[in-house]
Structure formats: C-alpha cells, structure tokens
Amino acid sequence: MAERSFAHEVRKLRTGAGDTLSGEGILAVTKALLQSGVAYVGGYQGAPISHLMDVLGDAHEILEELGVYFENSASEATAAAMLAASVNYPLRGAVTFKSTVGTNVASDALANLSSGGVRGGALVIVGEDYGEGSSIMQERSHAFAMKSQMWLLDPRPNIEAIVNAVEAGFELSEASSTPVMLQLRLRSCHLYGSFTAKDNVRPPMTVKDAVENPSRQLDRIVLPPASFLHEKEKIEDRWPAAVEYITSHGLNEVLGAGTSDVGIIVQGGVYNTLNRAMELLGVSDAYGNTQVPTYVMNVTYPVVDAEILDFVADKRAVLLLEEGQPDYIEQNLNAILRRAGSDVALHGKDLLPVAGEYTATVVTQALHAFLSKYLPGTVAERPALLLPHSDPGSPFAPRVEASVVRTRPPGLCTGCPERPIFSALKLAEKETGKKHHVSADIGCHLFAINEPFNLGATTMGYGLGSAGAAALNSKDADRRTVAVMGDGGFWHNGLTSGVGNAVFNQSDQLLLVVDNAYSAATGGQDVLSSRADSALRSTKHPIEKAVRGIGVTWARTVTNTYKIGELKDLFVKALTTKEPGPKVIVAQSECQLNKQRREKPQRAKAIKEGKRVVKERFGVDADTCTGDHACIRVSGCPSLSIKANPDPMRTDPVATVLDSCVGCGVCGANAHAASLCPSFYRSDLVFNPTWRDRTLAWLRARWIGALSLGVERRADRFEPAEVN
Secondary structure: OOOOOOOOHHHHHHOOOOOEEEEEHHHHHHHHHHHOOOOEEEEOOOOOOHHHHHHHHHOHHHHHHHOOEEEEOOOHHHHHHHOOHHHHOOOOEEEEEEEOHHHHHHHHHHHHHHHHOOOOOEEEEEEEOOHHHOOOOOOOOHHHHHHHOOEEEOOOOOHHHHHHHHHHHHHHHHHHOOOEEEEEOHHHHHOEEEEEOOOOOOOOOOHHHHHHOOOOOHHHOOOOOHHHHHHHHHHHHHHHHHHHHHHHOOOOEEEOOOOOOEEEEEEHHHHHHHHHHHHHOOOOOOOOOOOOOEEEEOEEEOOOHHHHHHHHOOOOEEEEEOOOOOOHHHHHHHHHHHHOOOOOEEEOOOOOOOOOOOOHHHHHHHHHHHHHHHOHHHOOOOOHHHOOOOOOOOOOOOOOOHHHOOOOOOOOOOOOOOHHHHHHHHHHHHHHOOOOOEEEOOOHHHHHHOOOOOOOOEEOOOOOOOHHHOOOOOOOOOOOOEEEEEHHHHHHHHHHHHHHHHHHOOOOOEEEEEEOOOEHHHOOEOOOOOOOOOOOOOOOOOHHHHHHHOOOOEEEEEOOOOOHHHHHHHHHHHHHOOOOOOEEEEEEOOOHHHHHHHHHHHHHHHHHOOOOEEEEEEEEOOOOOOOOOHHHHHHOOOOEEEEOOOOOOOOOOEEEEOOOOOOOOHHHHHHHHOOOOOOEEEEEEEEOOOHHHHHHHHHHHHHHHHHHHHHHHHHHOOOOOOOO
C-alpha cells in the first residue's frame, strides 16, 4: 500500500474540454499524459515523482478504458527500455523515475534509445530534487541530455506551464525523432494550481494494435554501420528539427521585453525563486510583471542560438541563473556570444554560488549585486534577508546560543522493525568480540549509520550493498564482511549484482536483507515479496526462495524481527559458521508506518462503534530504573526519553516511554537481550471494556492494595509526625 491514496483525486482525470481542473502538480502531469494520447506509461517510484506512480496506479480503471498500458517497472533501466516500443511504432510512451540516480541506472537504455531515434513520442519524466531538498548526491540530469543528445525541458513551476510542457514534449519528440526529458523539481510535483482541461484522447494506436501488427526497421537497431549514421542524423536532421519546433511554438518565453537594457536568463525551474527575488528588490510583482527583461529557458537543451542572440542584442549585460554545476549553460552561452562577436557582459557563477541550491536568499543576493552595478536607480531598499546575520532585523539572526542547539540526524520511525535488527547485530558483535565492515545500501536501513548503531561504511547505490563489499573478500581473514540491502533494493538489482555475484565468486560475506514488505523508502509501494494481496500485481514471492534459486545454500528467514534475542543468536551463527559461500539472512517485519496507516483507521472505527479494543503500551518503572540509559543507547527509539528521577536520593534522570509509543516492544526486548535491567513493563489499554475487564481490574486493584498494606505501615513508622 502506498503512503498516500489518490483514489478520490483521480476522478478529476475525467474532466472534459473547457472545464477547470484544480489539483497537485503530479495530478496535472497525469491529466496531460491522457490528453496527449499516451499509449503506455511505466516507471520506478522515488521522490519527488513517486506520487506520479501512485496516481497512475489508482487511475488504472481510466487507463484501461482508454487502452493505456501501465506498469510498475522493476527498475529505472526497465522503465527506460520500455520506450523501445516507440522506436518502431507510432506509440506515445512516457516513463518516470527519480533523477539523477534513476538516470544513472537507465543510462544504457537511454543511450540506445536516443541513438536509434523514435517514431512515436517518447517522454522521460525525471524528478530532480537538487540541493537541500535532495536525498542523493548532488548531480544534474543535464549531463545525460547532452551526452545522449536528448532534449531537456525544465518548465516554470506553474501547473499550466507543466501541462503545456508534457504536451509539447511529445510533439517535440515526434518532430525531431528524439526522446525528450521533462525535469520536474520537488516543489513542482507538489504545488497546487489549476488549468483549463482538454478531453482525454484514446491513442490512435494502442499497445494491443502494435502487438498484433509487428514491425521492424533494421536501420533503427543500434549496430554498425547503422549506429554511425545515427550520429550524423542527430546533427544534420534531428537537432535542426528540434530548434525549428522550439522557436516556432515559442516554448521559451521572454517576459518584460524592452523594459531595460540589461536582462536575466533563467532555467524555467528556477523562475519562481527569481521572481520572488525581483519582487523583494522592487523590480517585479507577485504576478511576474517584471521591469527587467527575462528570458525563461523552458527548454534548457538544446540552447537555441538565435533566440539568445536576439535577446541580448539590445543589452549591456545579462545575468544567467543556472542552478548546479558544472556550468553547462554558461559555457554554452559564452561560446554562442563570442562566436557571434557580441560584447554583452555575461554574469553567472561569478555572482552566484558555483554549487548548491539557488534559494531565495542566494538569488536575491546575486540579483542585488547585478542590479546595483548596472541599474542602481531601480533597486529598492535592501530586504531583511540581505542584512548581516549579526543584525537583529535579519531573519537569520541567531535566536539562541548555538551551543544549546543539538543536531538531529535522520533516524528510524517509532516502532520501525529495522531498529531491532541493528540492535541485534550490535549485540552479536559484542558477543563475538569482533567489529565488522558493514557495506550499507539505499533505504530506510541506511539510518543505521547514525547513532546509536554506527553501522555502515559505504553506500554505492540502490541494491548494491552486497556488491559494495565484493572486494573485501579474503579467505585468510578472521572475520567476514557484512552487507545490507532492503527488499526494494534486492528486487531492483541486488539479486543479480549482489547475490548472484557473491555466489559466482564464492564470496564469504554475510548479506542481511531487510524485508519490511514494501519499497518503504519510496512511499510504501508493493514489491515481488510483499505479503499483501494485489489485484493488479503478482506478490508473495519469498526472497529466501530467490537466493536459493541462484545458488545460496546458507539462507535463513526471520519472520519477527522484534525477537531480538533470537535474531542476535542467528547473527552469531552466521558470523561464525565454517560453511563456505555467501550467507543470507532475510529479516521480515512489516513497515510500521504502513502498518499504522492500515490499523489506525480500523481501530478508531471499532472504538467509535463501541467494540472492545486493546492497545499495547510499554513503560519504565521509575523506582526500578537505575538511570544508566543503556536502553536508549542500544535502541535509539524516538519514544524513549528521560525524565526527573522520583527518588530524592538519586540525581540521574530515569528513562521513560512517551505517548508516541506504538507498542512494538523493542525497548523491553532490547533490555532482555542485552541483560540490561528489569524496569520495562507492558500494559494493555482497553477501550470499551467488558464487564469481565472491569471485574478483573477491580480484583487486581484490591489485591495490589492488600499486598502493599504492610509496606505502607512500615513506611509510616519512619515518617516524621505532623506538628500542629
């Protein structure tokens, strides 16, 4: 189950021509695909476009009515290879994945697709969350567009502009026989807005039609000598055709033409930030009515020479806003201007940071410096965000001493079934007396690199945890290397690049597969090994069966990771066994977030209906707790905290369990497995109790009261007498 359902929103996809459709950016993209007559769609989930996959999944009835084929691809490479259907058939196809990691995985398929060219429109929708909003390495999709000569659209963060970009992307692809990349920023995917809808279009040729009428073109297959001619086609035919379409359809925009003799050139995706900076400096308003001519590059590759030269023809200076590095566009513009003999001053990375996200502060600072030099009379009073951080009027002025602010690294959720896995591994290392190199992987489990576990030395890519430890394989070492991957990464490519590679090379590593039943890090989508029933997908394929199928002989599956003692013992066996070859432990327990998403509404409904509901909670007996906090150090659960010690003779704060506890029991299991202390207890909160529950509660209270009478009498003898 995905983290969010769009079952209600997808009804808007039936909106007809002339009506206004309001919604999220992702919904607008889906509607634009249907309006464009798309024949097939695929992709791999991953922020910021994971919700596009969820929307398409929830809209399967509408897709089926239109004859549109949709699938959740096994990887980005699978998705990109799907576009081969557009090579021989006039089928419009779209795929989507997170960039740049997804583009890295898909690069081989994209290179071959771009070489042979396409007959039907092929659109690659990439979600690029560059800068502080990113969870990946800081790279750009732009390099792939240039490398394979695919056109790159980067529309303004505006619902209507995004819809237009999708429709134009297909047309541009067909006009130039070239696949097109559509780049969407994190904010673009989730911004809200409206646009005038068109009718959905059934594809002129469906996938069914193509299957029943097979076609082939030998010169489109990437094999010499055809591949040599493809490069010639790119330069002599496809590029000019793309430039002609871009200029004739006005894909790039000029705003505020003729208002000044200086100008700004900006990537479409950065436009909203630029306009906010201009508004703060008094040279634009919230609606984009600018006093500084602005050339918005909704197409960032190819750069259209004629449009650039025309824009700068009456300018003294131009500021280019190109987020990220290397400065591909700036280098390109310099080449265009100098070859044409233009003497316009081009500013870019000299006023803006070479790398990093172009936030409102960064852009405002650069724009202020540019305008102060070339249009000093137009700059309004310096906005507060440009004040020195030492100035109390600055929004960045420190409000508290830096020394009292503690860093808060990302961590596992309350009740996460992965927390006991790493607690057990730490305890196993303690028992064996040996530290191990741990090769980490992409996913929630990567949080184990932080406190309190400190497990993990490298991460090389999704599903590459095992491969990342391949070189650290020595028959003479006194310990083996540990590798980690999730179930999502396992099915993405870990089975072949990791497990298969380890079997083939007789690696002695221990591979831990964290199986939480979903591709949890990308939003809780189902995978092959998910245990939920699915009407649209084939699930319930055990990971242990898959690894044994390719040659692993030592494989174990743990079905409840919360049993830390048992899991610790299994780790010890895996780390000390003399059996050769790779060892695989599949640690299964459902993602707590998905479990709560399913169970909370059911529990609330049952309570409202008056049904008896029992909710488990855990706590700490403050009188028993010694205050050493070992439970916190071995767990790190967000629900474990500290409070003042009730014993006036002790000053150390005691552990306590907050109300956010979900009753997973990890704290108590950790305490037992690590032989820490007996201070943890479990309590059952009973909603809508029966007469039996009330009777038992009454009897327990009476019995406890009777047992404590003697203790209280003895305590009274030591209490000082009251003086009137």
